[in-house]
Amino acid sequence: MTTIVHSKFKSYKMKKLLLSLAVVISIATLSAQTMVCNPSGNLMMYTCYDGGHLNINVDANIPNLKIGVVSYEAMTITLSGTYVNNVTGIAWAGYNGVNNPCGVTTTTIIGAPAGVTPSITNYPPSPLTNANGNALIVCGYSCSNTTNQGGCNTIDQIEAYFHGVFPSSSLYAHNVQYGCWTGTQNVSAGGTCCTVMVGVSELSDATDFSVYPNPANDLLEIKIINKLIGQVYTIADQLGRVVITGKLEDEDSIIKINQLAAGVYIFNIGEQKIKIIKQ
Numbered sequence: 001m002t003t004i005v006h007s008k009f010k011s012y013k014m015k016k017l018l019l020s021l022a023v024v025i026s027i028a029t030l031s032a033q034t035m036v037c038n039p040s041g042n043l044m045m046y047t048c049y050d051g052g053h054l055n056i057n058v059d060a061n062i063p064n065l066k067i068g069v070v071s072y073e074a075m076t077i078t079l080s081g082t083y084v085n086n087v088t089g090i091a092w093a094g095y096n097g098v099n100n101p102c103g104v105t106t107t108t109i110i111g112a113p114a115g116v117t118p119s120i121t122n123y124p125p126s127p128l129t130n131a132n133g134n135a136l137i138v139c140g141y142s143c144s145n146t147t148n149q150g151g152c153n154t155i156d157q158i159e160a161y162f163h164g165v166f167p168s169s170s171l172y173a174h175n176v177q178y179g180c181w182t183g184t185q186n187v188s189a190g191g192t193c194c195t196v197m198v199g200v201s202e203l204s205d206a207t208d209f210s211v212y213p214n215p216a217n218d219l220l221e222i223k224i225i226n227k228l229i230g231q232v233y234t235i236a237d238q239l240g241r242v243v244i245t246g247k248l249e250d251e252d253s254i255i256k257i258n259q260l261a262a263g264v265y266i267f268n269i270g271e272q273k274i275k276i277i278k279q
Helices: 002-009 012-031 155-165
Strands: 043-047 052-057 065-073 075-080 087-097 108-110 119-122 171-176 184-186 209-212 219-224 232-236 242-247 252-256 263-269 272-278
Touching: 043 052, 043 155, 052 065, 065 075, 065 155, 075 087, 087 155, 155 171, 209 272, 219 263
Parallel strands: 043 065, 043 171, 052 075, 052 184, 065 087, 075 108, 087 119
Antiparallel strands: 209 219, 219 252, 232 242, 232 263, 263 272
């Protein structure tokens, strides 16, 4: 198995220069912004190509914190910080290459709290198919789900994988880059990407309806204009799966969402959609 997979990906190094040139603009853009996908989330993710020394400072008080890491090259992952004992799961997945520019030859995880068993998995299958990404979880370097990733994964594939590793988790932030991890990454700083499902280019384009509260715990109140009465609505998860559907019978409706796991969802009526957060 190892020989077959290595053969499949041995051309990666030949592609690195082209990949580097292709993502220079993206990296510059990403470095200039940070974002939190769900302030109530508990899944922090780090994705790159070159691996390196990833020092994670758990400086945010996030209960039941899960950490997912992906890289093509090997990594040393070190956990520390005031709230490091909040970490209840940490997992790495990728190719685990040994010829990287970061000086790391095998992936290790250091500093996990007592009782937490780190997980290291080489090229597991992706639970999500995306024509622009790999069928195996091997690496990532950009926030795009809609452009070819040169043999790496799209971020929706990577996030789907870790949602499977950590069931019922909700994405707090996803930090994505190409080069070696260096310095210290503060959890409180958030990330650079939040999942946008393929085919959903805008998550707040609703003009004929409103949804509140947002974030919400148990109930959503939907206000629609008259022409939408009788229309079907759907609520889909980050993988595009419809989890709730129904028909809007009045201008004001209440929808129960207490059965949903905490996370980010898309509320859709016809061609209009809006991102909602279940706490």
